[in-house]
Amino acid sequence: AQSVTQLDSQVPVFEEAPVELRCNYSSSVSVYLFWYVQYPNQGLQLLLKYLSGSTLVKGINGFEAEFNKSQTSFHLRKPSVHISDTAEYFCAVLLQGGSEKLVFGKGTKLTVNP
Amino acid sequence: EADIYQTPRYLVIGTGKKITLECSQTMGHDKMYWYQQDPGMELHLIHYSYGVNSTEKGDLSSESTVSRIRTEHFPLTLESARPSHTSQYLCASSEHRANYGYTFGSGTRLTVV
Numbered sequence: 001a002q003s004v005t006q007l008d009s010q011v012p013v014f015e016e017a018p019v020e021l022r023c024n025y026s027s028s029v030s031v032y033l034f035w036y037v038q039y040p041n042q043g044l045q046l047l048l049k050y051l052s053g054s055t056l057v058k059g060i061n062g063f064e065a066e067f068n069k070s071q072t073s074f075h076l077r078k079p080s081v082h083i084s085d086t087a088e089y090f091c092a093v094l095l096q097g098g099s100e101k102l103v104f105g106k107g108t109k110l111t112v113n114p
Numbered sequence: 115e116a117d118i119y120q121t122p123r124y125l126v127i128g129t130g131k132k133i134t135l136e137c138s139q140t141m142g143h144d145k146m147y148w149y150q151q152d153p154g155m156e157l158h159l160i161h162y163s164y165g166v167n168s169t170e171k172g173d174l175s176s177e178s179t180v181s182r183i184r185t186e187h188f189p190l191t192l193e194s195a196r197p198s199h200t201s202q203y204l205c206a207s208s209e210h211r212a213n214y215g216y217t218f219g220s221g222t223r224l225t226v227v
Contacts, residue, residue: 042221043221049213101159
């Protein structure tokens with residue numbers, strides 16, 4: 001069965017600093033990879049996804065992620081964060097050709113301080 | 115803008131009451147899901163449906179039940195609420211090929227007192 005590990009439960013940063021949220025996955029087959037963001041008292045919104053092709057994926061709000069198959073990682077990055085980026089970020093995997101059910105990590109709480 | 119709606123957003127209810135959490139989507143998606151989310155924890159799939167009259171239990175055991183009589187509607191029911199059911203419940207839907215990603219509703223935060 002596949003699993004997702006988000007290595008940091010909380011990441012505090014200052015405004016305009018760069019940030020990286022780490023995600024590793026475990027699966028015996030190829031996967032699709034996703035990052036979702038959850039603002040307070042809201043549902044989840046899709047930030048970006050990796051299906052195939054270029055390993056660098058660009059998403060909304062200036063975020064990007066890089067798929068590294070050898071390290072089974074899909075880290076999320078932003079070169080300069082804003083206060084409004086404060087939210088919970090979830091990494092998720094979906095098996096290729098398998099169950100159509102997303103499996104989520106435990107989430108990383110990003111807090112951007114002024 | 116999300117086209118999946120959950121009601122109510124917040125619900126405080128007494129132990130033993132029957133409750134139904136509503137979820138509707140206007141995108142014509144075949145697949146719908148219910149996730150349970152506790153603070154600081156990952157989302158756990160409790161129910162899913164791949165179409166009308168199709169429902170399955172998810173990875174996390176739940177005392178709730180679901181129905182899928184219409185494509186757009188996927189309600190979740192608790193026959194007798196208990197404090198252990200206190201959580202946030204998120205509904206989602208996806209196209210036939212789920213690798214396009216899920217669309218989530220805003221969630222229902224349930225508190226059982």
